[in-house]
Amino acid sequence: MRVLLAGGAGYIGSHTALVLLEAGHEVIVLDDFSNSSPESIARVEGLSGRSVTTITCDLSNLGEAERALQSVEFEAAIHLAGFKAVGESVQSPSSYYRNNIVSTLNLIDVLRAKNVRKLVFSSSATVYGVPQTERIDESHPTAQGLTNPYGWSKAMIEQIIRDVHVSWPELEAVLLRYFNPVGAHSSGQIGESPTGTPNNLMPYVAQVAAGQRERVNVFGDGYPTPDGTGVRDYIHVMDLAEGHLAALQNLKPGVATYNLGSGVGHSVLDVIRAYAEASGKDVPYTVTGPRAGDVSTVIADPTLANQMLGWSAKRSIDDACRDSSRWQEQNPDGLYHVSDK
Ligand code: UFG
Numbered sequence: 001m002r003v004l005l006a007g008g009a010g011y012i013g014s015h016t017a018l019v020l021l022e023a024g025h026e027v028i029v030l031d032d033f034s035n036s037s038p039e040s041i042a043r044v045e046g047l048s049g050r051s052v053t054t055i056t057c058d059l060s061n062l063g064e065a066e067r068a069l070q071s072v073e074f075e076a077a078i079h080l081a082g083f084k085a086v087g088e089s090v091q092s093p094s095s096y097y098r099n100n101i102v103s104t105l106n107l108i109d110v111l112r113a114k115n116v117r118k119l120v121f122s123s124s125a126t127v128y129g130v131p132q133t134e135r136i137d138e139s140h141p142t143a144q145g146l147t148n149p150y151g152w153s154k155a156m157i158e159q160i161i162r163d164v165h166v167s168w169p170e171l172e173a174v175l176l177r178y179f180n181p182v183g184a185h186s187s188g189q190i191g192e193s194p195t196g197t198p199n200n201l202m203p204y205v206a207q208v209a210a211g212q213r214e215r216v217n218v219f220g221d222g223y224p225t226p227d228g229t230g231v232r233d234y235i236h237v238m239d240l241a242e243g244h245l246a247a248l249q250n251l252k253p254g255v256a257t258y259n260l261g262s263g264v265g266h267s268v269l270d271v272i273r274a275y276a277e278a279s280g281k282d283v284p285y286t287v288t289g290p291r292a293g294d295v296s297t298v299i300a301d302p303t304l305a306n307q308m309l310g311w312s313a314k315r316s317i318d319d320a321c322r323d324s325s326r327w328q329e330q331n332p333d334g335l336y337h338v339s340d341k
Contacts, residue, residue, distance in 0.1 A: 002026040002074040003248065004116075006059055006107055007081030008052075009036035011192040012122065012181060014044055015241040016078060018190070021048035023245055028053040028074055031081070035195065037335040043189045059103040069110050076118035076251070078244055079107055082153070085199050086126075086293070089150035100153035101160070108164055118251050119173045120244055123158055125233075125261070126151040127177060130295050137301040138177070138257045147293040158257075165255045172251040179233035179261035179300045181240050183320030184327035191327030192237075193334030201271055202234070202320070206328040209281040216283060218268050220290030223297070229268035229287075231297040233261040236315035236323070246311035261300020262313035271317065278321035 003020055007013050008029030013036075017027045021044065029041055029052055041052050057068040059081050082100040083089065089096040104121075111119060127142040129151070143155040158175050165171045182202040184191030198204040207213045221228035243260040266274070269285075276283040306312045 001076055001248070002028065004028045004030060004069075004072070004074045004077040006030050006077060006079045006103070007036075007122075008078070009033060009038065009040050009054075010080060012178070012237060012240060013080045014040040014190045015185060015237045016080070016244045017041070017052060018044045018048055018185065019238070019241040019245050020248075021050045021052070028055065028072060030055045030057050030059065030068065032056065032058040035083070037193065039335045040190055047185070047187060047189055059106055060099050062106045062109065065106045065110055066113075069114070074116060076120070076248060077107060077111055077116060078120040078122075078248070079104065080122040081107075082122070084150060086148050086150050087199060089148050089153070093149040096149045096153055101156060104157045104160060108160070112168060117170050117172050118248070119161070119171065120247050120251075121157065121161060121173065121175050123175045123177045124151070124154045125177050125179045125259070125298055125300065127155045127158060128298075131298055134297070135263065135299045135301040136259065138259055138304055162255050170253055171255070172253050173255045174247040174251060175255065175257045176243060176247060177257065177259050178240060179235050179259070179298065181237045182234045182317075182324065183236040183238065183315065184323045185238060186323050186326070188323070188326035188330040191324065191331065193331070195334075201268060202275070202324055205272060205275045205283055206324050209275055209279045209283050209325065210328050210332060212332070214284070216272060216285040217288045218272075218285050219288060219294060221287045222290070225267055225296055227267050227269050230294060231265040231267050231299065233264065233299045234266055234271065234317055234320060235260060235262050235313050236320045239313040239315050243305065243309070243311050246305075246309040250309050256308070258305040258309060259300040259302050260305060261302050263300055263302045265297060265299040266317050271321070274317050275321040275325065278318055279325035281325075
């Protein structure tokens with residue numbers, strides 16, 4: 001299949017591109033490179049031994065998107081294009097809504113015009129808000145008590161896709177709700193390249209282990225969890241990428257929703273310990289106050305994806321720490337700087 005990856009140069013997109021290429025699919029990456037580097041595509045080509053068509057385009061500009069995709073043939077789209085920093089979204093809500101929502105509307109209009117019916121969307125466990133159950137399945141209420149525009153944009157896009165399906169019953173869509181993506185490809189060639197101070201735990205821990213930052217701030221140890229620190233469902237980015245392949249291969253008319261998580265929870269201290277062990281480096285930390293908007297525990301019930309997609313997460317938190325550490329060692333400044341030099 002020829003597959004368009006909107007936002008395909010980013011962290012999750014680049015790993016997904018590699019998995020699709022290795023499964024024999026053709027990949028077209030569309031990206032504006034505002035938060036990614038063309039170097040990641042070059043590395044995906046190197047790892048797979050296959051070439052990737054790359055289109056530089058701002059998907060939030062309809063005219064630009066229509067022109068860029070006018071003569072491009074593809075049968076399916078995976079939509080990973082979007083801003084994703086929770087804190088930044090609180091500071092710049094209009095830019096988050098404009099970018100994330102408008103890009104989606106534009107992509108859908110292009111798909112409709114080209115009669116491309118297959119769509120996989122990168123959603124997030126953030127749509128569940130504060131979990132009401134220990135493990136979250138897809139029937140858990142969504143769009144309740146969300147605390148930031150990033151989360152709302154994901155919930156709104158899910159609704160937009162459901163609404164589009166009502167008017168276009170042939171649409172074959174899947175909403176993938178990611179839990180906490182971590183790790184890197186085992187080659188150390190592609191991985192996560194946060195700009196500035198990392199917002200997420202593992203890239204921050206990676207920079208502390210590498211000596212680039214002094215210590216990890218552990219955001220609270222008074223949660224009702226075994227060690228008092230927040231518990232999350234960390235999913236290796238290669239497992240996540242394989243989840244996209246499984247979703248693509250199981251598309252059918254309608255809108256299906258799947259959790260992509262491991263079903264296992266790890267605390268902040270678990271992650272710090274696992275990283276120190278995997279990297280052989282010290283990871284000093286200090287417990288600070290809790291971060292605004294954080295919840296105690298978020299763990300997926302991935303049963304539906306296991307059963308319907310024949311997919312499950314196979315890699316452990318130790319695998320993720322080892323791969324992240326290799327990536328960090330080989331690319332201490334990330335990839336953005338490679339193209340700047
Ligand atoms: N944490 C720290 N110190 C840090 C960073 C994080 O202690 O420097 C803690 C957090 O308090 C939390 C855990 O590590 O307990 C994980 O935090 P992340 O920021 O890595 O991830 P979140 O679970 O907060 O958020 C992630 C994604 C969001 C998404 C959400 C969905 O980053 O985009 O999962 O549940 F919305």
